[in-house]
Each structure stands twice: as structure tokens, then as C-alpha cells.
Amino acid sequence: DGGITQSPKYLFRKEGQNVTLSCEQNLNHDAMYWYRQDPGQGLRLIYYSQIVNDFQKGDIAEGYSVSREKKESFPLTVTSAQKNPTAFYLCASSIDRGRYEQYFGPGTRLTVT
Amino acid sequence: GQQVMQIPQYQHVQEGEDFTTYCNSSTTLSNIQWYKQRPGGHPVFLIQLVKSGEVKKQKRLTFQFGEAKKNSSLHITATQTTDVGTYFCAGGYGQNFVFGPGTRLSVLP
Numbered sequence: 001d002g003g004i005t006q007s008p009k010y011l012f013r014k015e016g017q018n019v020t021l022s023c024e025q026n027l028n029h030d031a032m033y034w035y036r037q038d039p040g041q042g043l044r045l046i047y048y049s050q051i052v053n054d055f056q057k058g059d060i061a062e063g064y065s066v067s068r069e070k071k072e073s074f075p076l077t078v079t080s081a082q083k084n085p086t087a088f089y090l091c092a093s094s095i096d097r098g099r100y101e102q103y104f105g106p107g108t109r110l111t112v113t
Numbered sequence: 114g115q116q117v118m119q120i121p122q123y124q125h126v127q128e129g130e131d132f133t134t135y136c137n138s139s140t141t142l143s144n145i146q147w148y149k150q151r152p153g154g155h156p157v158f159l160i161q162l163v164k165s166g167e168v169k170k171q172k173r174l175t176f177q178f179g180e181a182k183k184n185s186s187l188h189i190t191a192t193q194t195t196d197v198g199t200y201f202c203a204g205g206y207g208q209n210f211v212f213g214p215g216t217r218l219s220v221l222p
Binding site: 035040041042043044090092097098099101102103104105106107 | 146156157205207217
């Protein structure tokens with residue numbers, strides 16, 4: 001059963017703590033992405049990766065970090081430097097960047113208090 | 114910079130009425146994609162348009178790409194309650210995709 005998994009579905013953290021969101025895909029896709037979605041708003045790109053061991057900042061990378069040590073995995077760390085971390089985080093993948101559809105995971109809803 | 118606008122932001126329709134959302138870019142797009150996100154869910158790919166003036170249909174959904182490749186529209190004929198959700202366009206600029214803010218559709222039974 002191919003797809004993208006994100007865990008956990010809901011995550012609660014205290015302010016000042018770093019937290020890592022998991023994203024795994026078994027679609028054999030080269031490209032992976034992290035988006036942030038705030039209530040009633042669109043998707044904003046945090047980071048993307050086209051290949052293992054390489055990743056690029058998106059539009060709102062400040063306060064976030066990623067790694068891509070394996071093709072299947074692209075975890076996102078929300079650091080304490082992120083001013084407003086409470087949001088819905090979506091991971092996606094595609095065959096390659098450019099003219100290919102993106103497959104999204106179910107998302108992680110992060111609440112920081 | 115690259116920016117994609119969508120109108121309207123919200124649309125409330127009676128079941129059976131038609132619905133249209135519009136997507137606009139200030140610069141020429143290489144392609145455009147449309148996604149649907151159900152309430153509480155994640156975006157799901159609907160279609161991609163590549164050619165100038167292209168029109169594609171999926172049952173009650175009609176997608177158009179403008180002649181100048183700067184705008185696109187999604188039209189739903191005779192809406193049903195299953196059409197509820199937010200519709201996003203994603204404008205392609207070479208290898209980059211920029212998502213529009215989405216149009217949230219509610220359908221009253």
C-alpha cells in the first residue's frame with residue numbers, strides 16, 4: 001500500500017522545546033516537501049529536497065530544519081526559534097520537482113503552548 | 114516575486130448550483146495544477162494543465178488554462194455536498210510550484 005505517512009497526527013509541546021515531525025514515503029519519489037498551513041490559509045513551502053543529502057529553503061524556512069539521509073524519509077524539526085509554531089504541517093512528495101503531481105501525507109497538527 | 118491569487122476566498126452555494134473559482138498569476142506559468150482539500154484532510158491532486166487554452170473535464174468538473182497561461186479556472190456543474198472543501202491552484206514556474214490561498218466551498222443541502 002503505497003503512500004506517505006506522517007506521525008503523529010496531533011502533537012503538543014511547551015514553548016521553548018524543539019520538536020521533530022516524521023515523514024516517510026514508499027513511492028520511490030525523489031522530491032519531498034514540507035508545507036505549513038494556517039487556519040483558512042493556503043500552503044506555504046518550508047523546505048524541499050530533490051535528492052538524498054540535499055535540501056533547499058522554501059519561503060518560510062526560518063526556525064525550521066530538515067534532513068534527508070534516506071530517500072524515504074524527510075523529517076522536519078520545529079525549533080524554539082520559530083516564533084509561531086502552532087500550525088498544520090503537511091509533507092508531500094513527487095517523482096521529481098517540476099511537472100509532477102504532489103502526493104500529500106495526512107498532516108501533523110502541532111500545538112505549542 | 115511569483116505569486117498566485119485566487120478568487121473568491123469563500124463561496125456558499127445551494128446544492129445543484131454551479132461554482133467557479135479563478136486563479137491568476139502576474140507572470141506566465143509553465144503549467145498549473147489543481148488540488149482539493151476536504152475539511153480536516155490533506156490536499157489531493159485533481160489535474161494538471163500545460164498547454165495554452167487547454168480545457169479538461171472530469172465528470173462535473175471543468176478546468177481551463179488561459180490563452181496567455183496566466184490564469185486558470187475550475188468550474189463545477191450542479192454542485193453536490195461531496196464537493197465541499199477548499200480548492201487550491203498551484204502555479205508552476207519552471208521547477209517551482211506556488212500554491213494559491215484557496216477557495217473554500219460550502220454546499221447547502
